[in-house]
Amino acid sequence: MAHENDITYYRCLIILFTVTFASTEKATALLKWKATFQNKNNSLLASWTLSTDACRGWYGVICFNGRTNRLKITDAGVIGTLHDFTFSFLLFLEYVDLSMNQLSGIIPPTIGNLTNLVYLDMSINKISGKIPPQIGSLSKVETLVIFDNHVNGFIPVEIGKMKSLEVLDLQRNNLSGPIPINLGDLTELESLHLYSNQLSGPIPSELANLKNLFDLELCDNQLGRSIPITLGDLTQLKILYLYSNQLSGPISSELANLENLNDLHLFYNQLSGSIPASFGNLRNLHSLHLGDNKLSGSIPITIGDLTELKSVQFYLNQLSGPIPSELGNLKKLTYLDLSDNQLSGPIPISFGNLRNMRSLYLGTNKLSGSIPKEVAYMDNLVVLSISYNEFSGHLPERLCKGGKLENFKSFT
Structure with missing residues (x-):
């Protein structure tokens, strides 16, 4: 032992x-x-x-x-x-x-x-x-x-x-x-x-x-x-x-x-x-x-089905035709850049639904018509660029007096 x-x-x-x-x-x-x-x-x-x-x-x-x-x-x-x-x-x-x-x-x-x-x-x-x-x-x-x-x-x-x-x-x-x-x-x-x-x-x-x-x-x-x-x-x-x-x-x-x-x-x-x-x-x-x-x-109208989208960037392409009104379904959207394309027709009235939008770029296209008054209800908008298009009329008064826009490019 x-x-x-x-x-x-x-x-x-x-x-x-x-x-x-x-x-x-x-x-x-x-x-x-x-x-x-x-x-x-x-x-x-x-x-x-x-x-x-x-x-x-x-x-x-x-x-x-x-x-x-x-x-x-x-x-x-x-x-x-x-x-x-x-x-x-x-x-x-x-x-x-x-x-x-x-x-x-x-x-x-x-x-x-x-x-x-x-x-x-x-x-x-x-x-x-x-x-x-x-x-x-x-x-x-x-x-x-x-x-x-x-x-x-x-x-x-x-x-x-x-x-x-x-x-x-x-x-x-x-x-x-x-x-x-x-x-x-x-x-x-x-x-x-x-x-x-x-x-x-x-x-x-x-x-x-x-x-x-x-x-x-x-x-x-x-x-x-x-x-x-x-x-x-x-x-x-x-x-x-x-x-x-x-x-x-x-x-x-x-x-x-x-x-x-x-x-x-x-x-x-x-x-x-x-x-x-x-x-x-x-x-x-x-x-x-x-x-x-x-x-x-x-732009396919089916993009409007993507309701979780917060940021969409289609800039600097050769896209044509109208902006689909279905984009107004994207209520979480904060950033939309469709600039530098060949888009035509008016800004959809449905954009008035985009209350969270902070930056909207539509410049350098062939968009026409007046700016819909509904756009003025984008209360969080900080940047708006719509220059180099074929718009007519005036900006909605409420948009001009909102005082929140830090960067605004208009009808040039």
Whole structure:
């Protein structure tokens, strides 16, 4: 019996020694990294010393079973690089947040050693160079955030191997080249942010495989060709931002399948053809921005069915015909811009229903007739632009005396 107790005692000693040694080894690894910081007197990281227990007293360090499990030093004023971040000694890390510091230099290929990692945030730093292909080894990562850096080169195709990804955010970098088609393999993905880069080529039709996606933002790039009709299969989408690209061709009527969509922004492209009448199915839309394209034809009366709309922008197109009176059904509308088109006929009397309207732009069209007195009951109107049309008569007296208009352009 005593012999068995002795064995148990020595086993406990071995485990305790192993955990203590491992903890010390990890602490030494982090201290080696800290020693490379330009600001060695960082007050937040003053607790990082060998005289304190890394698992109990170090800022931003959380351990589990004596092993460093979480490292969160967001906005800690760190000025340095990741060159001496010894990834190979921190294999049990599951959560790393290095955001909002002044880290520069490259992402080391050894980052691929963190195979237990679930969360990685390096956003809002000065990291440069290419995203290493070894990042594809992080098969457990659910959130990968590297936005607001200076990362360049292509998006590595190896990211398509990160099958657990739910959030991928690479926005506001200097990434170029095409969007890898194998991003369509990330079937758990819910949010994809690639905007404000220099990406080119087509939008891959394979993105239609991302059935859980609710936020797709590819805007402010150099993407070309047409919008894939397969995007209409992403029925969970709430946000679709494709604006500020070089997209051409018609707007696919299949986008009307996105019945959960809240915001559809396609402005500042080279889209042509008509606005699909089927957009009347998008009953949850809050904003519909199609301005600065080459759209033609009339404004579909079905837009009047989108009663949740707050902002509509169709400016700088080639739209013609009358303004549908059905737009008067959009009682939540605060912003309407139909300027710089070829619209004709009168301002609908139904616009008097738009009591929440704050900004109304109808300038540079072929609108005619008198300004209906009902428009004067837009009590929240701050901006009214109706210049460069063919109106007759006078402005309604109540509108002139309201005193709330901050910006008014009339009959010029």
